[in-house]
Amino acid sequence: MTKDELLKQINTIFINTLDNEDxxxxxxxxxxxxxxxxxxxHIQLVVAIEKHFKIRFTSKExxxxxxxxxxxxxxxxxxx
Amino acid sequence: MIFxxxxxxxxxxxxxxxxxxxxxxxxxxxxxxxxxxxxxxxxGFKGQVxxxxxxxxxxxxxxxxxxxxxxxxxxxxxxxFKNAVYLNDELYFxxxxxxxxxxxxxxxxxxxxxxxxVKIVAKGKIQxxxxx
Numbered sequence: 001m002t003k004d005e006l007l008k009q010i011n012t013i014f015i016n017t018l019d020n021e022d023x024x025x026x027x028x029x030x031x032x033x034x035x036x037x038x039x040x041x042h043i044q045l046v047v048a049i050e051k052h053f054k055i056r057f058t059s060k061e062x063x064x065x066x067x068x069x070x071x072x073x074x075x076x077x078x079x080x
Numbered sequence: 081m082i083f084x085x086x087x088x089x090x091x092x093x094x095x096x097x098x099x100x101x102x103x104x105x106x107x108x109x110x111x112x113x114x115x116x117x118x119x120x121x122x123x124g125f126k127g128q129v130x131x132x133x134x135x136x137x138x139x140x141x142x143x144x145x146x147x148x149x150x151x152x153x154x155x156x157x158x159x160x161f162k163n164a165v166y167l168n169d170e171l172y173f174x175x176x177x178x179x180x181x182x183x184x185x186x187x188x189x190x191x192x193x194x195x196x197x198v199k200i201v202a203k204g205k206i207q208x209x210x211x212x
Contacts, residue, residue: 040155043184043209050181057183 001080003027006072013048017041027069053080082148083177083187091146091173093138093193095130100167103134130165135193135202138173142191143208151211155186159204163195170196178205185210
């Protein structure tokens with residue numbers, strides 16, 4: 001999957017998880033840029049991403065996610 | 081991880097007078113469907129219908145008291161009410177772990193409550209966090 005396609009799917013996951021149709025994320029987006037992206041929502045996002053792509057992360061991988069771009073790279077490393 | 085995918089849990093609950101009256105006392109929901117037998121009969125029920133959210137209290141008890149660890153917190157829960165529950169009904173609660181997300185110490189359950197006639201009266205999902 002290309003990074004653009006992956007970003008599109010991730011954006012949909014953000015919209016559904018945050019219950020906000022106006023959310024648009026890009027590779028530089030951080031939790032500080034999205035009002036609803038708090039610590040609990042972060043857990044919901046991780047669970048939603050793991051379910052959607054049928055992958056599993058480690059806690060170490062998640063801690064390295066400084067922005068959506070790093071998140072995408074981590075997902076791609078799992079063969080998506 | 082103390083929990084395994086597919087782990088199953090069972091509990092039995094009874095909606096007693098104490099629970100029913102306690103719920104009304106605390107939350108003040110005295111809607112006639114719950115408090116007036118004739119009103120409930122006129123609406124097609126067998127009698128006054130118990131508040132569906134009493135079942136959420138049982139869910140809280142299950143998560144807080146029935147799991148093998150106490151360090152747990154509910155992230156989210158969904159409930160669908162399928163059939164009416166009446167005073168003194170015995171409810172059989174079944175839950176199964178359907179998802180384990182180690183990276184975020186999170187577990188998901190699906191659950192249902194059945195009555196004595198083995199009819200599902202409510203079902204849903206709960207996501208909890210493990211406070212490790």
